[in-house]
Amino acid sequence: MILRRAVRFVDERTGAAPLLGKALRYVFPDHWSFLLGEIAMYAFLVLVATGVYLTLFFEPSLAKTVYHGQYAPLDGVHMTKAYASAVDLSFRVKAGLLMRQTHHWAADVFLVAIVLHVWRVFFTGAFRKPRELVWYVGIAMLFTALLEGYLGYSIVDDLLSGMGLAIGYSVALSIPVIGGNLGLLLWGGPYPGVPQFESRMYIAHVLIFPLLIGGLLALHLALIVARHHTQFGGPTRSERRVGGLPAFPGYAPRSIGLFFGVVSMLFLLGGLVQINPIWLWGPYEISQGTNGAQPDWYLGWLIGALRITPGFDLTIGNYTLVPNPFWGGVLLPLAVVAFLVLWPSIERRMTGDRAYHNLLDRPRDNPTRTAVGAAVLTVLAGVFFAGAGDRFDVSFGIPYGSQIWFWRAFTFVLPFGVFWLVRRFCRDLAADDESEPATGYEPGAPTA
Amino acid sequence: MKWVWSAIALLLGRGRRAPARVDRQRLIVEQPPSRRGENVVLVLLGLATLSFAAFVAVYALDRLPAQTQLFGITLGLGFAFAAAACIVTSRLLVPVEEISDPYANEPHEEAVAEIEQLVEESGSRLTRKRLLTVAALGTGGAMGAALLAPVASLGPVVGPDALRRDGWRRGMLLVDSEGRPLSADGVEPGTFYTAFPAGASHDELWAPLVVVRVTDTLELPEGRDPQRWAPEGIVAYSKICTHAGCAIALYRSPLNEETSMKPALVCPCHYSTFDPARGAKVLFGPAGRPLPQLPLQIDDRRRLRAGGHFSGNVGPSWSGVRRGRA
Numbered sequence: 001m002i003l004r005r006a007v008r009f010v011d012e013r014t015g016a017a018p019l020l021g022k023a024l025r026y027v028f029p030d031h032w033s034f035l036l037g038e039i040a041m042y043a044f045l046v047l048v049a050t051g052v053y054l055t056l057f058f059e060p061s062l063a064k065t066v067y068h069g070q071y072a073p074l075d076g077v078h079m080t081k082a083y084a085s086a087v088d089l090s091f092r093v094k095a096g097l098l099m100r101q102t103h104h105w106a107a108d109v110f111l112v113a114i115v116l117h118v119w120r121v122f123f124t125g126a127f128r129k130p131r132e133l134v135w136y137v138g139i140a141m142l143f144t145a146l147l148e149g150y151l152g153y154s155i156v157d158d159l160l161s162g163m164g165l166a167i168g169y170s171v172a173l174s175i176p177v178i179g180g181n182l183g184l185l186l187w188g189g190p191y192p193g194v195p196q197f198e199s200r201m202y203i204a205h206v207l208i209f210p211l212l213i214g215g216l217l218a219l220h221l222a223l224i225v226a227r228h229h230t231q232f233g234g235p236t237r238s239e240r241r242v243g244g245l246p247a248f249p250g251y252a253p254r255s256i257g258l259f260f261g262v263v264s265m266l267f268l269l270g271g272l273v274q275i276n277p278i279w280l281w282g283p284y285e286i287s288q289g290t291n292g293a294q295p296d297w298y299l300g301w302l303i304g305a306l307r308i309t310p311g312f313d314l315t316i317g318n319y320t321l322v323p324n325p326f327w328g329g330v331l332l333p334l335a336v337v338a339f340l341v342l343w344p345s346i347e348r349r350m351t352g353d354r355a356y357h358n359l360l361d362r363p364r365d366n367p368t369r370t371a372v373g374a375a376v377l378t379v380l381a382g383v384f385f386a387g388a389g390d391r392f393d394v395s396f397g398i399p400y401g402s403q404i405w406f407w408r409a410f411t412f413v414l415p416f417g418v419f420w421l422v423r424r425f426c427r428d429l430a431a432d433d434e435s436e437p438a439t440g441y442e443p444g445a446p447t448a
Numbered sequence: 449m450k451w452v453w454s455a456i457a458l459l460l461g462r463g464r465r466a467p468a469r470v471d472r473q474r475l476i477v478e479q480p481p482s483r484r485g486e487n488v489v490l491v492l493l494g495l496a497t498l499s500f501a502a503f504v505a506v507y508a509l510d511r512l513p514a515q516t517q518l519f520g521i522t523l524g525l526g527f528a529f530a531a532a533a534c535i536v537t538s539r540l541l542v543p544v545e546e547i548s549d550p551y552a553n554e555p556h557e558e559a560v561a562e563i564e565q566l567v568e569e570s571g572s573r574l575t576r577k578r579l580l581t582v583a584a585l586g587t588g589g590a591m592g593a594a595l596l597a598p599v600a601s602l603g604p605v606v607g608p609d610a611l612r613r614d615g616w617r618r619g620m621l622l623v624d625s626e627g628r629p630l631s632a633d634g635v636e637p638g639t640f641y642t643a644f645p646a647g648a649s650h651d652e653l654w655a656p657l658v659v660v661r662v663t664d665t666l667e668l669p670e671g672r673d674p675q676r677w678a679p680e681g682i683v684a685y686s687k688i689c690t691h692a693g694c695a696i697a698l699y700r701s702p703l704n705e706e707t708s709m710k711p712a713l714v715c716p717c718h719y720s721t722f723d724p725a726r727g728a729k730v731l732f733g734p735a736g737r738p739l740p741q742l743p744l745q746i747d748d749r750r751r752l753r754a755g756g757h758f759s760g761n762v763g764p765s766w767s768g769v770r771r772g773r774a
Binding site for chain 2: 025027094095097098101102163166167169170171173174176177179180181183184185186187188189190191192200227228236237239240241242243244245246249250251252253254256257258259260261263264265267268269270271272285286287288289290291292293303306307308309310311312313315318319320321323324325328356358390400401
């Protein structure tokens with residue numbers, strides 16, 4: 001009765017009861033791979049919560065101070081207030097280190113989940129009509145999240161932050177013609193040494209980018225609900241009808257369970273597995289660098305791309321048309337964005353297929369798409385591993401100089417082979433499917 | 449005390465609820481209860497509660513060793529048990545049903561046509577549609593320009609000349625990070641030294657230098673007189689990599705003269721490698737320009753001093769990097 005009174009109260013004032021009733025029975029088709037996007041969403045919630053906690057202690061200022069805190073090895077060292085407050089919140093603030101490490105882990109997991117989700121959607125063809133808009137919004141979110149993560153570890157102003165920013169600045173300068181002005185505009189002057197830049201990064205990291213991601217996320221979900229989820233085929237599942245668990249009561253405890261599971265994993269990582277021990281790096285000094293410096297995993301592909309580029313600036317007389325970092329730092333990410341954004345249209349044009357698609361493909365069902373995706377992944381894997389080449393040298397003694405040639409071949413030649421092989425493999429699999437029908441196994445059918 | 453007992457009675461009292469209304473057809477298929485499932489969920493909820501309480505206890509005690517780890521374990525376990533309780537609930541305690549809904553696979557042709565018609569008719573009073581459109585677009589563009597103009601305040605406005613900074617002057621003393629002058633006799637072969645301008649900021653791109661004593665044959669680029677650019681074989685280059693602005697923090701020193709690669713300055717970010725004996729020519733890696741070289745002087749007290757400006761612009765490349773200097 002209390003429940004009925006409460007719902008009536010809301011309905012009389014909003015007329016929302018029919019909508020609410022429909023929402024409770026919203027259908028969720030079930031497949032393990034559909035959880036990737038959800039994991040990303042829940043990691044984002046953890047990022048917001050832990051991030052707000054961190055802002056209460058972090059001081060985004062490049063003003064100089066002398067450290068006299070609990071971490072003895074840095075005692076008396078000149079540093080910025082940003083770095084000092086980040087070290088302080090790790091040592092002095094109770095649970096501060098837990099929150100900082102959980103925040104960092106959450107960022108890494110957030111991007112793992114997004115990237116896997118993007119490729120899941122790609123290889124199953126979930127981006128097809130009528131869901132292209134969902135795809136575009138998702139791609140926008142992926143790259144916003146990449147930048148957000150980069151800003152996050154840059155505002156700390158430890159030595160790694162500074163090296164990462166120096167590279168980012170060089171990449172900005174490398175944009176043909178306008179690069180010099182653009183770099184000065186973004187950084188407020190030649191980097192380093194412009195204190196305003198810290199407040200710019202800070203407002204972007206704690207307000208602008210989170211709002212962007214939150215807004216895109218809301219749009220992403222609204223667009224999905226508008227056209228329903230895609231699904232693999234099954235007894236109640238066809239191009240015309242979506243089948244699965246209702247949001248309430250079936251799906252809600254599962255999703256809440258997944259949420260708690262993600263939170264649990266992130267706090268366990270944050271408490272038990274050290275990440276980015278900034279007190280070991282020391283404050284940023286432009287005259288210092290450290291060997292074996294690696295960015296967070298999601299920027300590994302960019303550092304690798306910068307590393308395998310042959311050493312040349314493209315010049316006309318003494319005019320530098322294309323400085324070197326442009327190829328790996330600007331052109332490659334632009335090419336990847338272009339590929340992801342244009343692919344739905346390319347596929348539509350290639351196949352002439354303008355129909356609605358609610359049933360998912362298995363990768364073998366569309367050999368060309370799967371082969372193209374595998375080839376692009378090979379390129380990305382090539383530059384990603386190239387970014388770890390110095391680690392392979394140190395750990396396994398493979399000379400870095402020869403590795404560079406190996407990764408160049410991996411990145412530029414191997415994708416063609418992968419394309420050919422994967423397409424053939426998919427066609428064989430599909431042919432097998434046709435020759436032995438009705439085994440009783442419904443691909444993608446719910447197991448529960 | 450009385451209300452505590454009544455609360456406990458209320459919590460534990462089971463099966464006393466009024467019978468479910470039977471006058472309406474069920475919306476959810478009836479499925480059998482699972483006492484075992486309920487027991488499992490109760491245990492999991494209890495464990496979650498204990499874990500969260502342990503977190504609060506660790507926080508309040510504040511004197512346990514490995515506090516961060518205990519925080520992580522208690523909080524992580526709390527959420528893990530809560531997650532398990534939810535999953536068991538979804539499997540055993542909640543009706544499991546498969547429902548279905550139609551997909552919307554048709555556009556609303558009527559509504560689409562109506563919108564088109566609405567927009568067309570909305571312009572029926574206009575006689576000079578094109579002119580008005582052009583004017584409105586012009587206003588929109590101007591509005592945008594006006595709103596965007598203040599963005600230029602973020603950086604130096606015209607021309608990236610700020611990138612050409614070079615504070616070195618003839619006679620400036622080279623000092624180490626502690627401010628002690630560098631002596632020519634203190635520059636040993638087989639390693640490198642970081643130097644800064646005396647009495648100037650160490651934090652600007654032009655400030656840090658690498659100083660090396662070259663023992664191989666010097667082959668400086670044409671026009672660089674070794675007397676002026678490498679007195680006694682000592683050379684100085686900008687420490688900032690011309691590729692992506694990191695500090696040249698590594699020095700490759702041959703351990704075996706016969707087979708090792710020659711001495712080189714190496715950047716740890718992308719492994720651009722420069723030859724100190726040949727004007728910091730790029731030997732390997734992605735850098736597109738040699739490191740700018742600084743001419744040197746040795747004064748009568750054997751201290752190193754700058755002999756003038758850098759040979760080129762310092763730091764990563766931009767379109768104008770090969771033109772002129774500050």
